[in-house]
Amino acid sequence: MFDLKKAIKDWRKSLEKNEALEDGYKEELECHLRDKIEYLKNLGRSEKKAFEEAVRAIGEAEAIGAEYYKTNTRHLNGQAPWRKSRWLPPLISNYLKIGLRKIKRQKTYSLINMAGLAVGLACCAVIILYVTGELSYDQYHKDADRIYRVSTHMINTVGEFRFTTSPGPLGPELKASYPQVELAVRLVPPFENADHVLVTQGEKRFFEKRVWFADNEIFQLFSIPFIRGNPQTALIHPNTVVITEEMAEKYFGEEAPMGKMLRIEIDYDTGNTELQDYEVQGVLKNAPANTHLKYDMFLSMETMRNNQPLFEENWTDFHAKYTYVKLAAGTNAAEFEKRIEREAQIFLKHRKMELYEFFLQSVTQIHMHSHYQREIDPPGNWTYVTIYSIIALLILLIGCMNFINLSAALSTTRTREVGLRKVIGALRRQLVAQFLGESFLITFLALILAAGLIFFLLIPFNRMAGTALTLSGLTQPLVLLSLLGLLLFVAIGAGSYPAFILTNFSPISVIQGKWASVSRGARVQKILVIGQFAISVFLVICTLIVFKQLHFMKGRALGIDLEQKIVLRVKSNLNHFRRDYEAVKNDFLQHPSITGATVSSSVPGEKTTGGYYLTSKAEDFNNAARLKILTVDYDFIPEYDIKMAAGRAFQKSFGNDENSAYVINLAGVKELGLASPEEALGKRFMAHYHRLTKTIVGVTENFHYRGMQEIVEPLILDIENSLFNTITLSIRIENMNQLMSFIKDKWDKHFPGVPFEYTFLDESFAREYRYEEQTGKLLGIITTLGFFIACLGLFGLASFIAQFRKKEIGIRKVLGASTSQIVGMLSKRFVLLTMFSVIVASPLAWYAMNRWLQDFAYRINIKPLIFLLAAGGALAIALATVGLQGFRAAISNPAHSLRNE
Amino acid sequence: MVSKNLMAASTKPIILTILAREEMYGYQIIHNVTQISGGTLEWSEGMLYPVLHRMEKEKLIQSQWRMVENGRRRKYYGLTENGRKELEQEKHQWMKVHKVLSKLWALTPS
Structure with a gap:
C-alpha cells in the first residue's frame, strides 16, 4: 500500500543532500509538492500516481540547488564547489596554496630543486635550439626538395675522391640537354682561395670571404630576397654586382648604394690579378645563418665570360666551380642522376687514368650529410650534436634525481598532511594529482629560471659551437613544442616517485608516528644517489681523459719550431x-x-x-x-x-x-x-x-x-x-x-x-686543438655542476637519514659513543654507495672515451690511475658532504632528541 | 511549446504581471500561468523558486511566510515599488518588439 506521508518524508530527505538548498527553500518546495498532489488527486489520480507526477513536475533537486547557488554566490563562473568541475581537480586552489607555502617554508631545498632542474632545462633548451637550427639548413628555399647540387666523384689510381665542385660548362649543358632541368646555376669564387677577395671603395679596403660569380638565375633557384633592384635583371650585364645590406652599409654607409661602383680584385687564372669596377645593381637581405651557401656579394657571370671565355668549354677543371640545378616537378632524382652520371666522360675521352662521375646532393641534406672536398661551409657535425645532447640530458637527469631525492627526504614533513587528507576522505589518485601538480609548479618555476640561464649559456655556447643562436629562436613552434614536452616529461618523471611514496602512507601508522614506508623509500633514494654519483664520476673521468689527451698533444714534440x-x-x-x-x-x-x-x-x-x-x-x-x-x-x-x-x-x-x-x-x-x-x-x-x-x-x-x-x-x-x-x-x-x-x-x-x-x-x-679545448672546458663546467647538484642530493639524503636515526644517535651518545664513532657510523654506507657508483661509471666512461680517442692519430692510453683518481675525488667530496651532516647530528644534545616521545 | 530562450526571457514579466494583481505563493503562480496559457507555457516547476529568490534579491518582489489552514506555512510573494517600475519597463519593451513583429508579419503574410 502506498504511504504518501512516508513518500513525502523520503523525498524531503533526498533534498538534504543538496547543500545549496537551505531549510526555507526546502519547505517551500515541499509545500509546492503537497499543493500539486492535492490538485492532481482532485483530478482523480491515485495517491501514488499523483505523488510521482508531482515529483517529476518539480524536477531535479540538483539543478534547482545549482540555480539557487548561482544567485547566491559571488564566484564568477557560478560553479558550486561540490559539483564536479569539467577539467580542474577539486581543491585546486588549496593545493596551489599549500604548494607555494611549502616552497616558501623550505627555501633552501626548493632553491636546490629548482636550480638543479633549471640548469638541466636550460642546457636542454640550448641543445634543442642548436639541433633544430642544424636541421633547418636550406629548408627555407622555395621548392627546396627539387634543388640539388651536382657534385663530382673521381676515381683514379690513388683512390676515390668526392668533390662538391664540377666543371664550368656542366650547368648550361644539363639545361640544354635535359628537359628535367628547370634551372641550372653556376657559382664560381673570384679567386683561387675564395676566403679573401679584396674589395675597395674609395678609402675603404677590406678582404671579403663570401663573394661569388653567379648566373642571374640564382635568384630564381634559391630564395634570396631583394631589398632594392630587380632580381630578373640584376646580374645579366657584365661588371655588375649585387650586395647584401651589411655590405652596403660597410662600403657606402648612409649613401644609397644603387648604381655606385665597387672595385674588386679578381684572378682569372691568367697569372695576373686584376682590379675591376662593378656597378651595384641590387641590395639583398643578409644571408641567413641556416644556409650552406653563405654570400655577401654576387658578381655577374657575364663578367667571367668576357674575361675568360675558355671557362665555358673547359671540362677538365673540376675545382672551384659549383653547379646547382632545380629539377622539374615530378622528376625522379635517382633516375636523373643515373642519366647524367657519365656526362663528363663524353668530353674527357683523353683522360683515361681518371674516371669522373656526377652525383646529386639534395640542398637540404648538404649541411648535415655532405663531408666532401671543397665544401662551401663547414658541414654540421653529428658527433657534436650527439655529445652535446647526451651531456644536456645527463645534467637534466641529475637535476631530476635531485628533485626526487629531496622531495622524498622532505616527505617526512608531509606525512601528517597526507594522513589528515586521507582520514578526511582524499582518494589516492587525488593525492597523486596534488603532488604531481606540485612538481609541475616547481618545474614551471624552474623553467622560468632556466629562461634566464639560457641567455647566459648562449654566449659561450655560440662561441664554442660556432653558431649564432639567439633567444628569439625559442619562439619557433617546434622549439616551443619540444620545451613543453620537456616540461611535461620532467614534471611527470621527477614528480611521480615522490607522489607515489607520499601517498602510500597508511594514515594509521602516520598518526602513530611509524615511518615504515618512509624507510622503504630510502632504498630508492640510495639507488638514485648511486645514479647521480655514477653520472658525476663518469663526467669526471671523461674530463680527466680529455685534458690528459690535450696535455699529451700539446706536450708532444712536433719536430718543428713554432715559437716567436x-x-x-x-x-x-x-x-x-x-x-x-x-x-x-x-x-x-x-x-x-x-x-x-x-x-x-x-x-x-x-x-x-x-x-x-x-x-x-x-x-x-x-x-x-x-x-x-x-x-x-x-x-x-x-x-x-x-x-x-x-x-x-x-x-x-x-x-x-x-x-x-x-x-x-x-x-x-x-x-x-x-x-x-x-x-x-x-x-x-x-x-x-x-x-x-x-x-x-x-x-x-x-x-x-x-x-x-x-x-x-x-x-x-x-x-x-x-x-x-x-x-x-x-x-x-x-x-x-x-x-x-x-x-x-x-x-x-x-x-x-x-x-x-x-x-x-x-x-x-x-x-x-680548439675543439678538444672546448669539449674539455664544457665537460669541466658540466662536471662541476653535476657534482654540485649530486652533492646537494647526497646532503639531502644524509640529513634525512640523520633525522631518521635521531633517537638511535641520542641513545648511542648516552651510552658513551664518541662523536667520531657516530660520524663514522653515519658515513660508512655512503662510502659504499660512492664506491658502487664508481664501479658502475668506470666501464661506461672507459668505453665512451676509448671511442673518442680513436679520432686521434696520436693518443694516450687510458690508465687505471685516472679511475682511481676519480674514485678518490668522488669519495672525498661525498665524505665531506656526509661528514658535515653526520657531525651536526653527532654533536646535537641527546636530551633534545630523546625528550619528546 | 516555446523555445528555452524565449521562456527564460518571458519568465520575469509574467511573474511580475501575475504578482501585480495580488500576492501569491509559488504553486499558485504556476497554476495561474498554466491556466492562462492553456497549457502552452509549461514551466519546470522547481525552477520557479530560484527565479523568485533571485528577483527578491534584486528587490523586485518581497516575500512573507504566512500561516494558513491546517497549520501549514506558505511563502507569499508580492511586488515592491521597484517591481512595479520594472513591470512598466518590461511591458514597454515587449510591446515594442510585438509592434515590429506584427508589422513585419502583416506586410508579408506567410
Missing part, C-alpha cells in the same frame, strides 16, 4: 710576391729583431689539400704515388728547425736546387715504396704539376704539420715559387711596437693598398 714566429699571408698582388720574394724577405730582414724570413705555400696548422703525383717513369702517371705538397724556399727547413733523417736540406751552395732537388719526409719514403731514407736519396721523380724531374736530396724526420689528431702524411718539399703565398718571420720579442710598425711599413711598401694582417704562429697552431 709571425706569419703574413699574402692575399693580393701575388705575382709580385712570387717573382720578387727574395727582395721582400731581404727588406724585412733589415730589422735587427727579425732573425729570419722564409716563404712557403702554407704554414703549420693549415690544411694542405694540394699534392704532387710522382712517377719515376716519364709521363706515366697511372701508377703515380701522391704526396702532399709544401713548396718552400731555401730558408724554410733551417728556420723551422726541421731535423733531417738522411741527406741534406735545400742549400744555395749547390747552385740549382730549385730546378733539381726534392726533400721528402719519412712517411713519403714509405709512400714511394722505398725501404729506407738512405735508399731514397738520389732517386729521381717527375711531378705532374710542373712536369720536371728532380732528385731527392734529403729526407726529414716526420715533423707534425697538423695537430696530433692527424697522422703525419707523406709530404714532399719543393722549391716552386708559383704556389708561394705566405711569409714567416722569426723574431726576437723585444720592443714589439716598434717592430710591428716596421713590419707594417715594409708590407705597405710591397703590397700597397692591401690590408695588413698577421698572426703569431704558435697561437694559430693552437687552434688545431
Whole structure:
C-alpha cells in the first residue's frame, strides 16, 4: 500500500543532500509538492500516481540547488564547489596554496630543486635550439626538395675522391640537354682561395670571404630576397654586382648604394690579378645563418665570360666551380642522376687514368650529410650534436634525481598532511594529482629560471659551437613544442616517485608516528644517489681523459719550431710576391729583431689539400704515388728547425736546387715504396704539376704539420715559387711596437693598398686543438655542476637519514659513543654507495672515451690511475658532504632528541 | 511549446504581471500561468523558486511566510515599488518588439 506521508518524508530527505538548498527553500518546495498532489488527486489520480507526477513536475533537486547557488554566490563562473568541475581537480586552489607555502617554508631545498632542474632545462633548451637550427639548413628555399647540387666523384689510381665542385660548362649543358632541368646555376669564387677577395671603395679596403660569380638565375633557384633592384635583371650585364645590406652599409654607409661602383680584385687564372669596377645593381637581405651557401656579394657571370671565355668549354677543371640545378616537378632524382652520371666522360675521352662521375646532393641534406672536398661551409657535425645532447640530458637527469631525492627526504614533513587528507576522505589518485601538480609548479618555476640561464649559456655556447643562436629562436613552434614536452616529461618523471611514496602512507601508522614506508623509500633514494654519483664520476673521468689527451698533444714534440714566429699571408698582388720574394724577405730582414724570413705555400696548422703525383717513369702517371705538397724556399727547413733523417736540406751552395732537388719526409719514403731514407736519396721523380724531374736530396724526420689528431702524411718539399703565398718571420720579442710598425711599413711598401694582417704562429697552431679545448672546458663546467647538484642530493639524503636515526644517535651518545664513532657510523654506507657508483661509471666512461680517442692519430692510453683518481675525488667530496651532516647530528644534545616521545 | 530562450526571457514579466494583481505563493503562480496559457507555457516547476529568490534579491518582489489552514506555512510573494517600475519597463519593451513583429508579419503574410 502506498504511504504518501512516508513518500513525502523520503523525498524531503533526498533534498538534504543538496547543500545549496537551505531549510526555507526546502519547505517551500515541499509545500509546492503537497499543493500539486492535492490538485492532481482532485483530478482523480491515485495517491501514488499523483505523488510521482508531482515529483517529476518539480524536477531535479540538483539543478534547482545549482540555480539557487548561482544567485547566491559571488564566484564568477557560478560553479558550486561540490559539483564536479569539467577539467580542474577539486581543491585546486588549496593545493596551489599549500604548494607555494611549502616552497616558501623550505627555501633552501626548493632553491636546490629548482636550480638543479633549471640548469638541466636550460642546457636542454640550448641543445634543442642548436639541433633544430642544424636541421633547418636550406629548408627555407622555395621548392627546396627539387634543388640539388651536382657534385663530382673521381676515381683514379690513388683512390676515390668526392668533390662538391664540377666543371664550368656542366650547368648550361644539363639545361640544354635535359628537359628535367628547370634551372641550372653556376657559382664560381673570384679567386683561387675564395676566403679573401679584396674589395675597395674609395678609402675603404677590406678582404671579403663570401663573394661569388653567379648566373642571374640564382635568384630564381634559391630564395634570396631583394631589398632594392630587380632580381630578373640584376646580374645579366657584365661588371655588375649585387650586395647584401651589411655590405652596403660597410662600403657606402648612409649613401644609397644603387648604381655606385665597387672595385674588386679578381684572378682569372691568367697569372695576373686584376682590379675591376662593378656597378651595384641590387641590395639583398643578409644571408641567413641556416644556409650552406653563405654570400655577401654576387658578381655577374657575364663578367667571367668576357674575361675568360675558355671557362665555358673547359671540362677538365673540376675545382672551384659549383653547379646547382632545380629539377622539374615530378622528376625522379635517382633516375636523373643515373642519366647524367657519365656526362663528363663524353668530353674527357683523353683522360683515361681518371674516371669522373656526377652525383646529386639534395640542398637540404648538404649541411648535415655532405663531408666532401671543397665544401662551401663547414658541414654540421653529428658527433657534436650527439655529445652535446647526451651531456644536456645527463645534467637534466641529475637535476631530476635531485628533485626526487629531496622531495622524498622532505616527505617526512608531509606525512601528517597526507594522513589528515586521507582520514578526511582524499582518494589516492587525488593525492597523486596534488603532488604531481606540485612538481609541475616547481618545474614551471624552474623553467622560468632556466629562461634566464639560457641567455647566459648562449654566449659561450655560440662561441664554442660556432653558431649564432639567439633567444628569439625559442619562439619557433617546434622549439616551443619540444620545451613543453620537456616540461611535461620532467614534471611527470621527477614528480611521480615522490607522489607515489607520499601517498602510500597508511594514515594509521602516520598518526602513530611509524615511518615504515618512509624507510622503504630510502632504498630508492640510495639507488638514485648511486645514479647521480655514477653520472658525476663518469663526467669526471671523461674530463680527466680529455685534458690528459690535450696535455699529451700539446706536450708532444712536433719536430718543428713554432715559437716567436709571425706569419703574413699574402692575399693580393701575388705575382709580385712570387717573382720578387727574395727582395721582400731581404727588406724585412733589415730589422735587427727579425732573425729570419722564409716563404712557403702554407704554414703549420693549415690544411694542405694540394699534392704532387710522382712517377719515376716519364709521363706515366697511372701508377703515380701522391704526396702532399709544401713548396718552400731555401730558408724554410733551417728556420723551422726541421731535423733531417738522411741527406741534406735545400742549400744555395749547390747552385740549382730549385730546378733539381726534392726533400721528402719519412712517411713519403714509405709512400714511394722505398725501404729506407738512405735508399731514397738520389732517386729521381717527375711531378705532374710542373712536369720536371728532380732528385731527392734529403729526407726529414716526420715533423707534425697538423695537430696530433692527424697522422703525419707523406709530404714532399719543393722549391716552386708559383704556389708561394705566405711569409714567416722569426723574431726576437723585444720592443714589439716598434717592430710591428716596421713590419707594417715594409708590407705597405710591397703590397700597397692591401690590408695588413698577421698572426703569431704558435697561437694559430693552437687552434688545431680548439675543439678538444672546448669539449674539455664544457665537460669541466658540466662536471662541476653535476657534482654540485649530486652533492646537494647526497646532503639531502644524509640529513634525512640523520633525522631518521635521531633517537638511535641520542641513545648511542648516552651510552658513551664518541662523536667520531657516530660520524663514522653515519658515513660508512655512503662510502659504499660512492664506491658502487664508481664501479658502475668506470666501464661506461672507459668505453665512451676509448671511442673518442680513436679520432686521434696520436693518443694516450687510458690508465687505471685516472679511475682511481676519480674514485678518490668522488669519495672525498661525498665524505665531506656526509661528514658535515653526520657531525651536526653527532654533536646535537641527546636530551633534545630523546625528550619528546 | 516555446523555445528555452524565449521562456527564460518571458519568465520575469509574467511573474511580475501575475504578482501585480495580488500576492501569491509559488504553486499558485504556476497554476495561474498554466491556466492562462492553456497549457502552452509549461514551466519546470522547481525552477520557479530560484527565479523568485533571485528577483527578491534584486528587490523586485518581497516575500512573507504566512500561516494558513491546517497549520501549514506558505511563502507569499508580492511586488515592491521597484517591481512595479520594472513591470512598466518590461511591458514597454515587449510591446515594442510585438509592434515590429506584427508589422513585419502583416506586410508579408506567410
